[in-house]
Amino acid sequence: MSAVLPSSSPRALGPARRSGASPSPVLAVLRLQAVKRFETWATPLVVLLLGLVFTVLLVLVVWRATGEGPGSPTLAEVGRGTQVAVPWLVGYLVYNGVQSVGTTFPLALALGTARRAFAVGTLLHHARVAAWVAVAVLAVRGVEVVTGGWWAGLHLLGGAALGGGDPVRLVVTVLLASLVAMSVGGAFAAVWLRGGARAAGAAGAALGLLVGAAALVLVAAAPDLAGAFRVWWLAVAAVVVTAAGAAVQVVALRGASVR
Amino acid sequence: MTTTDPAVSVRGVGRRLGGVQALQDVSFDLPAGAVCGLLGRNGAGKTTLMAVVAGHDRPDAGEVAVHGERPFENPAAAGLVSMVRDDQRYPDDFHLAHLLRVGPLFHAGWDAQLAEEVVDVFRIPAKPQLRKLSRGQSSAVGILVGLASRAPVTVLDEPTLGLDAPSRQAFADLLVRDLAARPRTVLVATHLADELEGLLDRVLVLDGGRLVRDAALEDLQGSASVVLGPVEAVERATADVGVLASRRVGGFLERVVEEPGGSARAAEDPALQVRRAGLQELVAALGAGPGPAATPRPDRLTEVSR
The missing domain is CATH 3.40.50.300 (P-loop containing nucleotide triphosphate hydrolases)
Incomplete structure (x- = not known):
């Protein structure tokens, strides 16, 4: 086998460009996380709109099948029962959270960043995406209102779970749901990076058991709890889950290796 | 610094x-x-x-x-x-x-x-x-x-x-x-x-x-040689030198021996071929360890020069 030797003599290059580096490692991670601009900013909106179109199409099918027009209780019921836009959006955000850690962390290490800067930058990225999604959903809700519920009396983003038409509650709800989705996704990816598939599976099983055990304990008091239930409980729960997910990400990534 | x-x-x-x-x-x-x-x-x-x-x-x-x-x-x-x-x-x-x-x-x-x-x-x-x-x-x-x-x-x-x-x-x-x-x-x-x-x-x-x-x-380039020839002749010529690897094919034996000194006796034997080991051969020999017919010197195999 012949050795590969340079076929041309070395020659001097011009000075390397040195002005591109980000002034802050956290800012560099933030820009890395959003370098896929369409996937970061447009895809959540596309997923939301596709979900809405899907539901509206189903409602139109029922309309033609039953002959009951806009404003009828049947169509409203079908619209609520087939509202897939928000679940689809949440699912996408969980995936986004997983990817923002699971495959972006190895790349960030390869490019040269510290784990703490990556964790902080990624959490800030989750926050800004959640804020963007909340604003986008509010804008789509505005269109829904202006069009009289997609010209069919369908207020798909005005249900009780999304604030019952109150724009402030809608924004807060979507913001917290998005944060929870990305935080949980990121936490599982961080655990996977730290301990492998078994650790992630064990974390999932532990979480499932925890939820099951909590349900067993609380089921006896369910009627009392239902009577005393306040919406802000959900908000507090979302904040707690988001904080726990963020803490898991920071702790797991601090010692994570790429092997 | x-x-x-x-x-x-x-x-x-x-x-x-x-x-x-x-x-x-x-x-x-x-x-x-x-x-x-x-x-x-x-x-x-x-x-x-x-x-x-x-x-x-x-x-x-x-x-x-x-x-x-x-x-x-x-x-x-x-x-x-x-x-x-x-x-x-x-x-x-x-x-x-x-x-x-x-x-x-x-x-x-x-x-x-x-x-x-x-x-x-x-x-x-x-x-x-x-x-x-x-x-x-x-x-x-x-x-x-x-x-x-x-x-x-x-x-x-x-x-x-x-x-x-x-x-x-x-x-x-x-x-x-x-x-x-x-x-x-x-x-x-x-x-x-x-x-x-x-x-x-x-x-x-x-x-x-x-x-x-x-x-x-x-x-590293001069640190090993390859000795090739009939089994008995190679074994005789490399009996008391550091052998990094051996490979026997039919009646022939190939040994990677450590230098200096490893190939000195073999060079005097017209029945044997002696050449400098390439880097790839040396790495393979270090990774393969001595063969069954070799005379291993584990202390040298694991030696790290600093």
């Missing part, structure tokens, strides 16, 4: 992965500006060692320093090392354009012009996702980051894996030219020791997680 400080200092490093001792008591220094080959068989511990040097992983034992900084989770060391693994993971829908956009964010010395040149030379396609590139194209992406980042310590993990012959030549040309313009320390792992020999000035050989050779290339 003075100019005599090593660019990379590894002291007594050990790393256990699962049930395997991937690295064991590894120690060496790399002087600034050295181009060092990291050689060894599959599973020898090369990638683990590179990951430890790059701060992608941390050792269970020992210490690592890159220009005086601990590489694992140390912001001061983050930009000092560049390493793209041969099985590097990329996010979904991540394309070449994305990489070219983010590279400069992490390395102050990133040379966008050189990056574009590497893209052209290796014909790295822009359209496919990086995770879906062919083996050779993925290697070219690693070369791109390694060269364009201009990190003070550049770690190249199997940079020529899957590359065709013209691309391997182009890699050598680019590396030599860029190092002449921007001298820096390079640690390059490869299975093609003979092909890259002309680029190296130091060699580390790992076997079973242990460092079995740490030497300047010129010292």
